Amino acid sequence: MSSAATAPPGSRSRGAEAAAAAPRAGRGTDPARCPGGRANPPLARRTARATIWYLRVVGVVDLLSAVSLTLRQEVAEHNSGELFTPFMLFAGFGSAAATLFMAMMLARHKRMAWLVFMALCGGYAALSVWGLCYDELRQHPFNWVSTALTLAALCCGALGRREFHGKGDRTNPQLALAVLGVGALLSVLVGTTLVTAVGPDRASVGDRVWYVGLRLATLSRDSDLEPNLHISRWVSAGLNLAGLALLLAVxxxxxxxxxxxxxxxxxxxxxxxxxLARHGARDSLGYFALRRDKSVIFSASGKAAVAYRVVGGVALASGDPIGDVEAWPGAIDAWLAEARDHAWIPAVMGASEEGGTVYARHGLDALELGDEAIVETDEFTLDGRAMRGVRQAYNRVRRAGYTTRIRRHRDIPADAMAQLLERADHWRDGATERGFSMALGRLGDPADGDCVMIECLDADGELKALLSFVPWGPKGLSLDLMRRDRDSENGLVEFMVLDLIERAAEVGVERVSLNFAMFRSVFEDGARLGAGPVLRLWRSALMFFSRWWQLESLYRANAKYRPIWEPRFLLFAKSAHLPRIGLASARAEGFVVAPRPLARLRRDG
Known part of the structure; x- marks a missing residue:
């Protein structure tokens, strides 16, 4: 775990005043409206929404028709013979899934989704108009309604074209063709093998391949596809599901x-x-912007920047913008414009109250995630009854012969640093290096010479634990890495932190940012006398999940130092985006790892 922080004492009011004086963006504006923040005409926005809602309604009707026999029969009748149904209305789960997926992509303003929609809708509209050229088809009023709805959807899509601006990856068409080709080939091979295993001998191999190909693409009856084959309905259903999966993958x-x-x-x-050299004291997460798996975008003046990473179509920033607070709005505007251009979902993890205020003025909503623990070294003391447990643990470890060694990374010889890296990797919990918003992820890099290493040695001089801190301005440190030998004595981490605080003057440190405690206020307020039933229920749920995620234990590990608690916030554009943002954050932090075959797509949308 690592840390987060806020402005140094005495600077928060000046920063807040600067943030208040910064140019305001329209509160509540849609950050995904158009590229570069240009406001599209109201007609374009309304017609684009109409197109999206048209597909959503059609998708729901398709879904209902899949479970309703009467509706399914009526749609099947309109799709055959002399009648047509409105565009993309085809009974079945497959058509519902494809239609709703198309609506979701259009809602994210993706240009390629609009092109596909216009091509399909235009083709179906041409077919509908062509059908009305025949007297027998013009006699059915439903065909006129169907054609009118399809043309209306086509017109709405054309009028709202400027809303669908999200750029796709240049390799998308090639990838889609590759997925289609490989997926179709594998599906036909596997499907033909299954059909051969359960089908009659009189059917030729060509008949079986033809049947599998049609079954992957249609929901027609087996007798209509290949009269010589009588296949188990489970095999037929499996082939249909394979076709649906292939369609969604493409x-x-x-x-x-x-x-x-x-x-x-x-x-x-x-x-x-x-x-960071000029403004790094403002935010303890600032140094973590130097992670090399992040992208960075600067304001036009170059005085501020936002560091972010694209994970699953989410442009995930962390902490406050870097640089002069007066230039923050320019960096945020540039970042939001980049997200709009590429149909990314903008989100910020761990913003301070000051940074969250500026982000909120650009149309993002805030949700408090928890609090960070900040210790002012000049004010810290082990005296008093409240610190009795920590004091006793510290003295117990010291009597056992443990000592600490505190050095800047640049003062550690190369061979000694290599040994520290080897021990840190050995003590790591799992193979995945976790961290994104509050971890640097590169212990021992020569570029990070200002970082501070604390080593804990036992009575025999053997290394048993280590802590690494990154700079937080010239007078602060922010926890980056914490590793210890699991077979060592309990309390080593507390012993090292207290030794750092005790020797802060030697290192030139005035404040230390420790671990981030998620939902800290819930644990603290929910345990108080008179806490309401909702708060107690919420605390009980968090206590349950703490069995796996150490939420409560992390809060208590921080609380023992009697720190200053500073809130940290999640910023997001729409509440509907929260599940995707949560998943993207878990992936970025290393708690959810993509399977190896999907490693190529880990940061794709």
Whole structure:
């Protein structure tokens, strides 16, 4: 775990005043409205929404028709013979899934989804108009209604074209063709094998392949596809599901968001370090913007920047913008414009109250995630009854012969640093290096010479634990890495933290940011006398999940230092995006790992 922080004492009011004086963006505006923040005409927005809702309604009707025999029979009748149904109205779960997926992609303003919609809708509209040229089809009023609805959807899509601006990856068409070709080939091979295993011998191989191909693409009866075959309904249903899965995979490959900007270059890193040198004391998460798996976008003036990473179509920023607070709005505007251009969902993890206020003025909503623990070294004391447990643990570890060694990374010899890296990897919990918003992820890099390493040695001089802190301005430290030998004595981490605080003057440190405690206020307020039933229920739920995620234990581990609690916030554009943002955050932090075959798509949309 690691840390988060806020402005240094005495600077928050000045920062808040600067944030209040910053240019305001329209509160409540849709950050996914159009590229570069340009406001599209109201007609374009309304017609685009009408197109999206048209597909949503059709998808729901398709879904209902899949479970309603009467409705399914009526749709089947209109789809055959002399009648037509409105565009994309075909009975079945497959058509419902494809239609709703198309609506979802259009709702994310993806240009490729609009092109596919216009091509399909235009083709169906041409077919409907052509059908009305025949007297027998013109006699059915339903055909006129169907054609009118299809043309209306086509017109709405054309009028709302400027709303669908989201760029896709350049390789999407090739990837979609590859998925279609490979998926179809595998499906036909596997399907033909199954049909051969359960079908009669008199059917030729060509008949079986033809049947499988048609079954993957249609829901027609077996007798209509191939009269010589009598296949188990489970095999037929499995082939239909395979066809649906293939269709959705092709659409996903076609509509996926681009991977994002190139990761930060050496020049970007140098510019960020210059901004941190001048303004790094404002936010303890600032140094973590130097992670090399993040992209960075600067304001037009170059005085501020937002560091982010694209995960699952979410442009995930962390902490406050880097740099001069007066230039924050320019960096945020540039980041939101980049997200709009590529149909990414914008989100910010761990913003401070000051940074969250500026983000909120650009149309994002805020949700409190928890609190960080900040210790002011000059004010910290082990005296008093409240610190009795910590004091006793500290003295117990010291009597056992443990000592600490505190050094800047640049002062550690290369061979000693290699040994520290080896022990840190050995003590790591699992193979995945976790962290994104509050971890640097590169222990021992020569570029991070200002970081501070605390080593804990037992009575025999053997390394048993280590902590690494990144700079938080010239007078602060922010916890980055915490590793210890699980067979060592309990209390080593507390012993090292207290030794750091005790020797803070030697290191030139005035404040230390420790672990982030998620939902800290719930644990604290829910345990108080008179807490309401909703708060107690919420606390009980968090206590249950703490069995796996250590939420409550992390709060208590921080609370023992009697720190200053500073809130941290999640910023998002729409509440409907929260599930995707949560999943993207879990992936970025390393709690959810994509399977190896999907490693190529880990950051795709």
């Amino acid at each position: 659409l996903y490959a076609l509509f996926r968001s681009p991977r994002g900007r190139d990761l930060q270059s050496r020049d970007d890193e140098d510019r960020l370090r210059e901004l």
